[in-house]
Amino acid sequence: MTVREAIEELELAPLLGHSVRETLARIDQLMHRIDPDSDPSLTLRLLLQRFRAAPPTARAIDQLATAEAWASAEGLELERMRLQLLWCTTIGRHFPDAVPEDMLTDAVDRARERGDLEAEWRLALAVCHPVQATTLRREALALLTSPADDAVRIQTMLDLADDYSRGSADDAALETLERAVNLADQHPTSPLLCKALVRLSFALLLRGKRTRALPALQRAHAVSMELDDDLSIVMTGAPLAAIRLDEGDLDAAERIAERMLVSGARRGNWFAVVDAHITLSAIQLRSSGPTMAIAQLVQAVVGLRDLVPAAALNLLKGRLAELRNELGAHAFDSHYSSAVQQQEGAAPVN
């Protein structure tokens, strides 16, 4: 297979799930086979594919600008337009005002004149011109038909759902999120699937559709764990553990809370850790009684002291105060003494 054929094949690969890693590895291999001086067009196409495959980094965005200057010097109009539009889209996502309007307009006008990059220019305009974003994204979605565009399609659907949510078109937002999940489902264990599921479950919870939200939330949590994505584990674990606890499914709530202890600590999100401790304490209160519930919280206070923000410890102390109010001062103090006796290191009852 020639380099050109290999690059054309790469351009047809959906940049989702497990295939992303393979694509990136193949791009690296091809970079060694290609001579940028003799084949600038192919090199730029490869660079573009590498940019699309990996999450945008600060360095990669800077590289786009350099590549665009190179394409301009080589007179490679199509690559130049593609790079400009990609740059505008990426920067516009961070700060639309930072995209020079004349540069965007110029790139869009040239793409329109040539009848090229129909979806790309619409997506670049949508990011920088929020008022027209919904229409432009809808039009772009209709133009993105190749399986190779699945990652862009899913991201566009997620953006479109956000447009709908902002415009209070909640039904349209939910429908679009469901479409994004269905499409992402064809590429298991991708971060975009996780993102789509998180978005769908939160949108359903927001509308009070807890029964419909639960399977999506459960799946989002499972995919987060497969990806070992601590941030998503905490985001999905917090509502999921709360719902399971409310339903009386103490085993499930306990499993999720235990996992949140780990992920929360790894992220440095100590409020997630404290939330998990309070959930575990509530589970203990139902299953093992007040002594264990108090022990759970006291152990957390002692174990986390000096390591976490004071605000997180205050939450644990606040919960202990609530338990003292619920149980009565005398009963609480008695349970507290028993809890302390079970653990060494905690302060004795005065």
Next chain:
Amino acid sequence: MSAVAISQDQRKKLGLPGQEAGQSDQQRAPDIERVQEGQEISADAAERLQPQMGNQAVQALLDRTSSTTQSSTGTAELDLAEDRSRGEEEEFEGGNLEMPTVEMGGGGDGAPVEVAPWEVGRLFGGDDDPANPRRPRAIPKARRQIARNPDISAPPEHRDLLDEAHAKHIEKLLGDTPSMPEELRSGDARYRAVEAGLTKPHAIARRTLRPESMVDQTDHLDPIGRSTAIARFLEMAASRALSRAVARSVAGPVSALLPAATGHAGAAARLASLVVCAEACEGGGTPTDNAVRLALCHEAWPAALASASELAKTGRVVAPDIVEHAGARLPDSAESTPRTDTTTAALSGMRLGRQALLEILPDTPLTPIPPIPFARAPESPIQDPEIAAVDAVLAEYTGGAAPTDLPDERRLEARHVQPVLDAATDLVNRMGQTQVELAAAAIALARIQPGLPLRSTLVHADRAMRDLVRSVVRHGDRLHRAVGVPEAVTNQLPERAVAGLRQSASAFDALRTWSLNAIAEAMHR
């Protein structure tokens, strides 16, 4: 062979093999979040300590009359503020953060009045000046009564607070809560904006969890209100859709997050955890968190307004003076680190910072400069000379002008120019308001991150605005003097004046945007 060979430098920049092979760029290059991650710690202690001086203490006291928890806790901070301001308390109406500064009038019925210190009308005051046509409104009696009797407006959550003895007992059992060492503030622990609502265990613990009381909870010092206030800001201002989605669920908050089994403290922990997640989705570390804290710094605007009211007596309402009068320090640029190019990674944070500033400043749209309804529509030219002759005869016989008469001399009348002069006055007032807005932005930033180099931005904005004010006044003055002048000698003065005023308005709008961006950018230096 290509016409233009790629340079080694370009090769290096693009990560092409040749210079260094092996590890891919995706593996080598840190992602944006990692690039922005640093261990830098801002001195947020200032946020907690700053409102204890002078007028700010008064303002802090007023700000907190609507606070559900802190006002009931009797913190040392509040006590200090109360001690210092006791003598002045009577002079201020308060409780409502959105209420403009109140100035006690020196005459009349002595009722407090609402005024804007930048208003041109306030500069009237000499014996020869006419009375100010915009007499400030008196504050409604009911509002004054509520401010004087905070119990009337006390939210029902107060009644849910536990007996303090429980929290004190727990403190006694477990000892005081130590502060987290700054060196451990890494990862998501850098997002500390939510912590200001969780400073006291007895404010966190409640008898019951009442989700209905959390709807529209806006007290940013309440354990749950703080989370929901941050979430409300992020759901509108965050650049990442995932961040907005998480924030949206906390802003409500979603009932599924509030099971009764974990109590009020559990709910507060869960919402705080999700707020930290929303900030983490946005990325950016400490600057992002500073932007969030900035968005909650609602006391900056009343503080700036109070200072401006004081300074208005001297006739010098300019941003740097307002900031210093409010007790904030404005270091010179030389004292700060040199300015560096803005990185791509900082763009999201800057955008969030600007949104935060817009959040704490009043939304006052600019009045458009109207056209002068002076030019008469041209008469339709009649091509046929016979019809023209008939028209002339008809005009003469029906009392109109004879063909030999000269046309009426048209003059610019006061009624024509008054709407434009009013709009010009509004524009000048708006520029004065912007001085106070920029000062408020600098005060807020100084409370979040003291020592930032903002002086040069404020000084530049002040100079530019003075030039713009002069230009507006010049155009307005010309227009005023043209009243009564025949149209033939105005040399299109009305049109030129309107165009000049519109240019000034446009330049002012751009200047305000630039100033706010520059202030937000300072957080990244």
